[in-house]
Amino acid sequence: MYIGVDCGTQSTKVVVVDVEGGTILAEASRPHSLIEGDHGRREQDPGEWVTALRGALGEALGLAAIDPLAIRAIGVSGQQHGLVALDDSGEPVYPAKLWCDTETAAHNAALVEQLGGEAGCLDKLGLVLQTGYTASKLAWLREREPAAYRRIASLLLPHDYLNFWLTGERVTEAGDASGTGYFDTRARTWREDVFAAIAPELDPARVLPRIIEASEPAGMLRPALARELGLSPEVLVSSGGGDNMLGAIGTGNITPGLITMSLGTSGTLCAYSPAPVIADSAMVANFCSSTGGWLPLICTMNVTSATTRVRELFGLDLATFGERIASAPVGAEGVTALPFFNGERVPMLPEATASFLGLSGANVTQANLCRAVMEGATFGLRYGLDLFGSLAEGASQIRLIGGGAKSPVWRQMVADVTATPVICPEVTDAAALGAALQAAWCHQHAHGVTLEALCARLVHLDAGSLAEPEPGAVAAYREVYARYHQALAERHALAP
Numbered sequence: 001m002y003i004g005v006d007c008g009t010q011s012t013k014v015v016v017v018d019v020e021g022g023t024i025l026a027e028a029s030r031p032h033s034l035i036e037g038d039h040g041r042r043e044q045d046p047g048e049w050v051t052a053l054r055g056a057l058g059e060a061l062g063l064a065a066i067d068p069l070a071i072r073a074i075g076v077s078g079q080q081h082g083l084v085a086l087d088d089s090g091e092p093v094y095p096a097k098l099w100c101d102t103e104t105a106a107h108n109a110a111l112v113e114q115l116g117g118e119a120g121c122l123d124k125l126g127l128v129l130q131t132g133y134t135a136s137k138l139a140w141l142r143e144r145e146p147a148a149y150r151r152i153a154s155l156l157l158p159h160d161y162l163n164f165w166l167t168g169e170r171v172t173e174a175g176d177a178s179g180t181g182y183f184d185t186r187a188r189t190w191r192e193d194v195f196a197a198i199a200p201e202l203d204p205a206r207v208l209p210r211i212i213e214a215s216e217p218a219g220m221l222r223p224a225l226a227r228e229l230g231l232s233p234e235v236l237v238s239s240g241g242g243d244n245m246l247g248a249i250g251t252g253n254i255t256p257g258l259i260t261m262s263l264g265t266s267g268t269l270c271a272y273s274p275a276p277v278i279a280d281s282a283m284v285a286n287f288c289s290s291t292g293g294w295l296p297l298i299c300t301m302n303v304t305s306a307t308t309r310v311r312e313l314f315g316l317d318l319a320t321f322g323e324r325i326a327s328a329p330v331g332a333e334g335v336t337a338l339p340f341f342n343g344e345r346v347p348m349l350p351e352a353t354a355s356f357l358g359l360s361g362a363n364v365t366q367a368n369l370c371r372a373v374m375e376g377a378t379f380g381l382r383y384g385l386d387l388f389g390s391l392a393e394g395a396s397q398i399r400l401i402g403g404g405a406k407s408p409v410w411r412q413m414v415a416d417v418t419a420t421p422v423i424c425p426e427v428t429d430a431a432a433l434g435a436a437l438q439a440a441w442c443h444q445h446a447h448g449v450t451l452e453a454l455c456a457r458l459v460h461l462d463a464g465s466l467a468e469p470e471p472g473a474v475a476a477y478r479e480v481y482a483r484y485h486q487a488l489a490e491r492h493a494l495a496p
C-alpha cells in the first residue's frame with residue numbers, strides 16, 4: 001500500500017492505493033487559506049500545509065480501513081514555484097510567496113534583462129524566466145524584507161518542505177527544481193552563477209537542497225512522526241515533485257503522445273518529452289519531468305480562481321453555476337471575458353487586470369457572464385495549446401484533471417474549443433495518484449518494477465467522462481476564439 005499527497009493551492013489531497021490490487025482505497029482533502037494583498041500578493045503559511053496533510057492523511061487512512069503498518073512509501077506532489085525560505089531552526093522566515101503571486105513582476109523583468117534577455121535566459125537556464133517562478137520571489141524578499149532575507153538558512157519548494165517535515169532531509173529533484181529559475185533544465189543542475197546574481201549574500205552550497213534522482217528516496221519517515229501517525233518507521237518518502245509533474249504520472253503521461261490539461265487553481269498543459277525542448281515561444285517552459293525526462297508546460301494563472309470569483313459574486317453553488325453556463329449559447333451572446341484577475345502568465349501579462357467586453361443591455365445575464373468567464377479561462381489554455389505547436393501534434397486525446405474537470409459542461413467546452421476528445425482519470429486528484437505511483441516506483445524499482453507497469457495498473461480512465469468535440473460547437477468556437485484574440489489586441493496590444 002502506498003500514500004500519495006498533493007499540496008495544491010486550495011487544498012491538500014491524500015490518496016491511499018493498493019498497487020497489487022490496482023485499486024484506489026481512499027481519498028481525503030483539507031483546505032488551505034490564501035493571504036491576498038495589493039499589487040498581486042498571494043502567499044500561504046507553510047504550517048497550514050502540514051496541518052492539512054495531517055488531517056487529510058488521518059482521514060484517508062481511516063477510510064481505507066487498512067492496517068497503517070502496511071504502508072510502504074509516501075510520495076508528495078506540490079504546487080510549483082512557491083518560495084519556502086527557512087531559518088536555521090527550520091521555521092519559515094516569511095510566508096511562502098506562491099506561483100500565482102504577481103507582486104514580483106518588476107523583479108522578474110529586471111532579472112530577465114540582467115541575464116541577457118530571452119536569449120540569455122535560454123542559454124543559461126534552458127527556459128525563459130516568467131513571473132511566478134521562484135527566482136523573482138527571492139529577489140523581492142531580498143529587497144523588501146531584508147531582515148527576513150538575512151535569516152535564510154535554506155530555500156525549499158512546497159513539496160520539498162513537506163518532504164523535509166516528513167523526513168528531516170533537505171533535498172529536491174529536477175522536476176520541481178526546474179521551476180525555480182536558478183536551475184539549468186537541460187543539465188539538471190543548480191545554476192550557481194544565476195543564483196549569485198539574484199542572492200549574492202547566500203551560499204548556494206549551504207542554502208539550496210541536494211538534488212536527487214526522481215526514483216530515489218528523499219529519506220525515511222522520521223521515527224517520531226511514524227509513531228505519531230501509526231505508520232511503520234520503515235516507510236520511504238520518494239523524491240516527489242511539482243504537481244504538474246506528478247499529475248503527468250497520474251494520467252499516464254510518461255511517454256510522448258499525450259497531453260495532460262489541468263483545470264486547477266491554475267490551468268496547465270503539458271506533454272512528456274525524452275529530451276529537453278526548445279520551443280518557439282518563451283511562454284512554453286522547458287521543465288523537467290519527475291520521471292527522468294522533460295515536461296514542456298504552459299501555465300495560465302486564472303482558471304478556477306477566475307470562475308470561482310464570478311460564481312461567488314452571484315452566490316451560486318457549483319451545480320447551479322454549471323446549469324447557468326449550460327443554459328447560455330456558445331459565445332455567451334457576444335460577451336468576452338479576459339479573466340486576468342491577478343495578472344497572467346500565458347498570455348504574458350503579469351500586471352494585467354480582468355475585462356468583460358461586448359456587454360450590451362440585452363446580453364448582461366448571469367448565464368452569459370458565467371459562460372464568458374469559463375470560456376475566457378478555456379481560451380487561455382487554447383492560446384497555450386497553439387504555442388505548443390509541434391509538441392501537441394499527434395496528441396489524439398487530452399487527459400483532463402484538476403477540480404474543474406469534474407464539470408461536464410467544462411469538459412465539453414475544452415473538447416469543442418480544442419477540437420480534441422477529452423477524458424478524465426477515475427481518481428479525483430491525479431497528482432496525488434501520481435505521487436503514490438512514484439512512491440511505489442521508488443520502493444519497487446530495485447526489483448525491476450517500472451513506472452510504466454505501475455501506471456498501467458493504476459491509471460484508470462473514466463469512460464463516462466469522455467467528451468467528443470461536437471462539429472457545430474467547434475465551428476462556432478472558431479469565431480468566438482477569434483473574438484478573444486481581437487479583445488487581447490484591443491485591451492493589451494497583443495497581436496493575434
Ligand SMILES: Nc1ncnc2c1ncn2[C@@H]1O[C@H](COP(=O)(O)OP(=O)(O)O)[C@@H](O)[C@H]1O
Nearest residue numbers: 008009010011264265304318402403404406407
Ligand atoms: N464541478 C465543478 N465546476 C467548476 N469548478 C469546480 C468544480 N468542482 C470543483 N471545482 C473547482 O476546482 C477548484 C479546485 O481544484 P483543484 O485542482 O483541487 O485546485 P488546486 O490543486 O489548485 O488546489 C476549486 O476552485 C473548485 O471550485
Ligand SMILES: O=C(CO)[C@@H](O)[C@H](O)COP(=O)(O)O
Nearest residue numbers: 009079080099264265266299
Ligand atoms: O505555476 C504553476 C505551473 O508552472 C501552477 O500550475 C502551480 O503548480 C499550481 O498548481 P495548481 O494549484 O493550480 O494545481
